[in-house]
Amino acid sequence: MSLEESTEELPTGPTGRYIVTVAGHAGSAALQQVAEASGDSDCEVLDHLNMAIVEADEAHLALLRSAVEDPSSPVIAVEPEEYVTIMDHVDAAQRSTATVNPFVTIGDGDVEAAATYGDTSTASWGLYAVRAMPPVLHTAPWSGQGTTIAVLDTGIDLQHPDFQGGRIVDTRSFIPNQTVQDGHSHGTHCAGTAAGPRVPTQGRRYGVAHGAKLLIGKVLADSGGGTSGQVLAGINWAIDKKATVISMSLGSSVQPGQLPHTYYEEAALRALNNNVLIVAAAGNSGNGKPVGSPANAPSVLSVAALDQSLNVASFSCFGLNGAGGEVNVAAPGVQVYSAVPTNKGSYGFKTGTSMATPHAAGVAAMLAQKTGKRGLALWNELMLTTQSLSPLPPMAVGYGNVQVPVSRMVLQPIPIQPVPIRP
Structure with a gap:
C-alpha cells in the first residue's frame, strides 16, 4: 500500500x-x-x-x-x-533530506545501527538499512540468485531498460481488458525495490535481491484497485509457477476485532505447504488502526514501514487484533527510490507499507539463496535475522528491521556523498 x-x-x-x-x-x-x-x-x-x-x-x-x-x-x-487497493495519498510531511551515517559490519546479527539513513549517489537508503549494500568496501555475498519473487500488483513497465535480459520469467494479467503493462507505476516501483538490477541503466542502485528473477502478476488495475478474487488468482498462479516469495503491496482496511478472511489464510497455508512465502503490507491507515487484510491472516507475513531514522512511520498500522493480526517484521517505507514506468520518468520516490513489503521480499530471497530454506522455514529465518528496534513495541515493528546476513569481517567505510531526496 x-x-x-x-x-x-x-x-x-x-x-x-x-x-x-x-x-x-x-x-x-x-x-x-x-x-x-x-x-x-x-x-x-x-x-x-x-x-x-x-x-x-x-x-x-x-x-x-x-x-x-x-x-x-x-x-x-x-x-x-x-475490493482491494493500494490506498494512494500524498503526505508531504514524509519528505526528507536525511544523510547517511555509515556503520561497520561486525557479524551476523551484530550491527551498530546508524541513527539516520539517506540516499547516496551509490544506492537508495533502504539498501543500507537492510544491509543489502552496507556503506563499506563489501556487499552482501548473496543476491537472490536461484530464487523467484512474484510481485502481485499493477503490473510492470515491460519497456523499462532495467528489466530486460531475462529478468522477468513470466507475466500474467488477471484484470479484464488490461495487459500486464503498468499503467499506474506502483507495480514497477515495487518490483524494482524487490529485485531491481545491481547496476541500473542510470542513477543509484535501488533493488534488494538483484540476482532474483521476477514473476509479474497484474492483480490491480491501472487505477490501483482490484478484488480479493483477483489477488487469490494471482497467488494460485504464483504457486503454479513455483515462486519462492510472493510480494503483495495491497489490501483493505480492517476494523478493531475483525477476524481474517478464511480464504486468505487458507491460500497462505497452501502456499507455505508448496514452499512459497507470502509477504504483505501491514497497511497505511495509521498507527491507531489494526493491520489490514490480507496481512492480518496468520500465515501471511505482515510488514510495517520504517522511516530513515528506523522509527515506525506514522501511517503504518499496528498489530492491534489477535488471530494473526500482528506485525511480523518492519522494513524501509518512507521516500523510497525505485523504478517507475519510462513515460513517468523511469525513476521516482514512493512512500508506504507498499514500499516496505518488497524490501522484505528481497531480503527473503537472499536468505533463501544463502540457506536453501523455503516456506515456513524461510519465514522463521527472516524473523530470526532481524535487527532489534527496541524500545519500539512489537505491535509496531514485530521482530524488527529485516536484515541481509553478511560475512563476519570488519571493513573500512568508504566516503559517501549524500544526495538530497527529492519528490
Missing part, C-alpha cells in the same frame, strides 16, 4: 461475488459440486487453493452457506469477495 496521488475514487466493500473454500482433501470433484450448488457453471476455479469464485443468487447462496454447517460437506467457508 503506497502513499501517493490518486485522481480516482476506488470502490471498497463487497463486489457481489463469493469465494468458496473447500477442504484440501476434497479436490476438483468438490469444486465441481460448488459450481453446481451456486448455479454458476462458469465459476472461476483456483485449483492450488481449492477455491471457487462464484456469482450466486440468494437461493444458491443459502444452499452454499448451509453446506458450511454440514459436517459431511467439504465446504469450509463462503465469504464475500471484496
Whole structure:
C-alpha cells in the first residue's frame, strides 16, 4: 500500500461475488459440486487453493452457506469477495533530506545501527538499512540468485531498460481488458525495490535481491484497485509457477476485532505447504488502526514501514487484533527510490507499507539463496535475522528491521556523498 496521488475514487466493500473454500482433501470433484450448488457453471476455479469464485443468487447462496454447517460437506467457508487497493495519498510531511551515517559490519546479527539513513549517489537508503549494500568496501555475498519473487500488483513497465535480459520469467494479467503493462507505476516501483538490477541503466542502485528473477502478476488495475478474487488468482498462479516469495503491496482496511478472511489464510497455508512465502503490507491507515487484510491472516507475513531514522512511520498500522493480526517484521517505507514506468520518468520516490513489503521480499530471497530454506522455514529465518528496534513495541515493528546476513569481517567505510531526496 503506497502513499501517493490518486485522481480516482476506488470502490471498497463487497463486489457481489463469493469465494468458496473447500477442504484440501476434497479436490476438483468438490469444486465441481460448488459450481453446481451456486448455479454458476462458469465459476472461476483456483485449483492450488481449492477455491471457487462464484456469482450466486440468494437461493444458491443459502444452499452454499448451509453446506458450511454440514459436517459431511467439504465446504469450509463462503465469504464475500471484496475490493482491494493500494490506498494512494500524498503526505508531504514524509519528505526528507536525511544523510547517511555509515556503520561497520561486525557479524551476523551484530550491527551498530546508524541513527539516520539517506540516499547516496551509490544506492537508495533502504539498501543500507537492510544491509543489502552496507556503506563499506563489501556487499552482501548473496543476491537472490536461484530464487523467484512474484510481485502481485499493477503490473510492470515491460519497456523499462532495467528489466530486460531475462529478468522477468513470466507475466500474467488477471484484470479484464488490461495487459500486464503498468499503467499506474506502483507495480514497477515495487518490483524494482524487490529485485531491481545491481547496476541500473542510470542513477543509484535501488533493488534488494538483484540476482532474483521476477514473476509479474497484474492483480490491480491501472487505477490501483482490484478484488480479493483477483489477488487469490494471482497467488494460485504464483504457486503454479513455483515462486519462492510472493510480494503483495495491497489490501483493505480492517476494523478493531475483525477476524481474517478464511480464504486468505487458507491460500497462505497452501502456499507455505508448496514452499512459497507470502509477504504483505501491514497497511497505511495509521498507527491507531489494526493491520489490514490480507496481512492480518496468520500465515501471511505482515510488514510495517520504517522511516530513515528506523522509527515506525506514522501511517503504518499496528498489530492491534489477535488471530494473526500482528506485525511480523518492519522494513524501509518512507521516500523510497525505485523504478517507475519510462513515460513517468523511469525513476521516482514512493512512500508506504507498499514500499516496505518488497524490501522484505528481497531480503527473503537472499536468505533463501544463502540457506536453501523455503516456506515456513524461510519465514522463521527472516524473523530470526532481524535487527532489534527496541524500545519500539512489537505491535509496531514485530521482530524488527529485516536484515541481509553478511560475512563476519570488519571493513573500512568508504566516503559517501549524500544526495538530497527529492519528490
